[in-house]
Amino acid sequence: MIELTNINKIFQTKEIETQALDSVNLTIEKGEFVSIMGPSGCGKSTLLNITGLLDTPTEGAVQLNGTDVAGLSDRQAASFRNATLGFIFQSFHLIPALNVLDNVELPLLYRKGISAKEGRKRSLEALAKVELSHRTKHFPSQLSGGQCQRVAIARAIVGKPEIILADEPTGNLDSKMGTEILELLLALNREGTTIVMVTHDEKIAERTHRTVRMLDGKIQ
């Protein structure tokens, strides 16, 4: 499902060169729930962004679902991303000016072949899954952190992605809300979604199938 081969990533700024990823090899099977752990700056987000086609490696190959993504044009990559991947971030990344329902529906607007009616129906289904059917007209500023993250999860799953990439999804939440979010992700995984999640919390990592540990850009 996900295959990273010999990935190197070098960030070049005016003064310094940072090797964020150093010869990373990682294979994740369909249906796995994998956590990624390691100290700040070790390359976790870089790895997730490259896996999710939000960034490109300096060297190495990324295969998703058997497709070598280096061969895709920007437009093809965007459409592949939209159809196959769902993203969840620590800081939710909701659009403040849109209400809950419109935030969730947003990814579908970039998809061909989904009518407005179908889009609405799917968005309401996604919101029901995260138990927010009663908050569709609220704006992000009117929600708790845990509710915001549930909206972000609804937005990530509305397109029925095969893979969810989550970068510290519980990082901004207290432990009770964090557990709720983890339970939601576990339920999605049981339904077949492959999940890769960065976390700093050993207790959360313990609940996943496998933990990948990183240090200084390398997998240990």
Ligand SMILES: Nc1ncnc2c1ncn2[C@@H]1O[C@H](COP(=O)(O)OP(=O)(O)OP(=O)(O)O)[C@@H](O)[C@H]1O
């Ligand atoms: N756009 C960038 N330009 C220059 N350097 C970068 C850039 N993005 C990341 N880096 C560097 O690459 C390294 C890895 O960063 P990354 O964000 O992947 O770490 P991380 O493991 O996610 O850390 P954290 O736990 O703090 O989120 C760091 O040293 C960082 O400074």
Ligand SMILES: [Mg+2]
């Ligand atoms: Mg990070």
